[in-house]
Amino acid sequence: MTEAESRMEALLDKRIAESEARMEALLDKRIAELKTYVEALIDKRIAELKTYVEALIDKRIAELKTYVEALIDKRIVQLKTYVEALIDKSIVQLKIYVEALIADKIKESENILLEEIDRTQGNLESKIRLINENTEELRQYYKITKLENDSTAILLKMIDAISKKVEDLEKKIA
Numbered sequence: 001m002t003e004a005e006s007r008m009e010a011l012l013d014k015r016i017a018e019s020e021a022r023m024e025a026l027l028d029k030r031i032a033e034l035k036t037y038v039e040a041l042i043d044k045r046i047a048e049l050k051t052y053v054e055a056l057i058d059k060r061i062a063e064l065k066t067y068v069e070a071l072i073d074k075r076i077v078q079l080k081t082y083v084e085a086l087i088d089k090s091i092v093q094l095k096i097y098v099e100a101l102i103a104d105k106i107k108e109s110e111n112i113l114l115e116e117i118d119r120t121q122g123n124l125e126s127k128i129r130l131i132n133e134n135t136e137e138l139r140q141y142y143k144i145t146k147l148e149n150d151s152t153a154i155l156l157k158m159i160d161a162i163s164k165k166v167e168d169l170e171k172k173i174a
Contacts, residue, residue, distance in 0.1 A: 023149050060116050
């Protein structure tokens with residue numbers, strides 16, 4: 001091997017090493033940016049979801065409280081009228097009636113809460129599905145970027161090889 005060929009090989013090795021280092025640095029930077037972006041997006045979505053769920057629960061509790069208060073007020077008025085009209089009935093019968101009525105309303109309230117929890121769970125699952133889809137898109141982007149980087153590295157190697165051949169031909173011609 002001639003000295004010129006050794007120098008060319010050393011220069012080629014140096015350029016390849018520099019190219020690989022640049023590619024690795026660029027890839028590390030892109031991965032770090034992507035990670036930061038995804039983490040920020042997830043944190044933002046979780047915060048939004050938390051705020052949404054808290055507001056929804058507060059709203060539903062306020063609605064339920066208003067509903068229960070109105071219902072209790074309504075039932076008290078009905079009960080008062082009923083008790084005044086039927087004062088001669090026994091206290092035991094009245095106690096059984098009131099307990100059954102309250103139990104029904106509690107069951108109804110529980111059903112309303114369970115339905116709201118189911119609806120909220122459905123919303124959360126939809127948002128998680130959307131986040132998963134976004135994550136998959138980011139993975140695809142990463143794969144495309146990696147393929148582009150690999151292609152660029154191959155092209156650089158080919159260019160260097162062609163340059164070497166051209167130089168060899170120039171030397172032979174000269």
